[in-house]
Amino acid sequence: MTAGAVAGRYFYVWMAGAFLLVAFGGFLPTYWAPVIARTFHAPPIIHIHGALMFSWTCFYFVQTALVASGRTMDHRSWGLAGISLFSVIACAILVGEMAVLKRDEALGMGEAARRFAAVTLCAWPLMVGLFVLAIVNVRRPEVHKRLMTLLMSAMMTPAIARVFLTLLAPAGAVGPPSPFVSIPPSLVADLFVVVAMVRDWRLVGRPHPVYVYGGAVLLAQQVLTVPFAATATWMGIVRAFESLAG
Secondary structure, eight states: OOHHHHHHHTHHHHHHHHHHHHHHHHHIIIIIHHHHHTOOOOOHHHHHHHHHHHHHHHHHHHHHHHHHTTOHHHHHHTHHHHHHHHHHHHHHHHHHHHHHHHHHHHTTOHHHHHHHHHHHHHHHHHHHHHHHHHHHTTTOHHHHHHHHHHHHHHHTHHHHHHHHHHHHSOTTOOSOOOGGGGHHHHHHHTHHHHHHHHHHHHHHSSOOHIIIIIHHHHHHHHHHHHHHTTSHHHHHHHHHHHHTTO
16 A cells, blocks of 8 residues: 555544544643642533543544544444434533523623523534534445544534633633634634645545535634624523523
């Protein structure tokens, strides 16, 4: 096998490794280090959410490694476990957001929290949609793996945002920030999609439609969430969401 063929075969493993490094490194200063130092305090669901998300990133790395090593049947055998894990994650995101909204409301920051909740809650349907499409296309590997790459790229935004928060947040800042602060880390996360598109361009002369159309939808969701978060429509939606918690 030529060096180029080997590189192509392991491209998605390298991408998964990068996702793993970003997921861990991004949360190191604001979550992992404080947890180890026992200075991080949050509702239990936040810890559950963190464990699930990191487990998912590790799982994705293993799944890509199985395919790269030619163990496709093992990859498919673990598929149901992946569907189950992602389903639990999707539920944990909603429960965690409810807990955050309830906490911030008690601290007198309810309105700001509701506006910032749009960053998570508007991304949630797209994330779930990408995963469902990836499962539907499991028998079309070229589509499936690109949908999963698009999904994982989008899921890196929170980790990258923590780096921005650590380096750029004003000293003494408290409370939920403006939804606009989600744009820079989102664009950085989108660079993973750009890398994948360039790789396709070099191999087949054009980026795959999944990246073109899926990437456009992802970018639109990231950008349009900011003005949408300021509307009365969004405030009605998020208040209805809050009411589900009783």
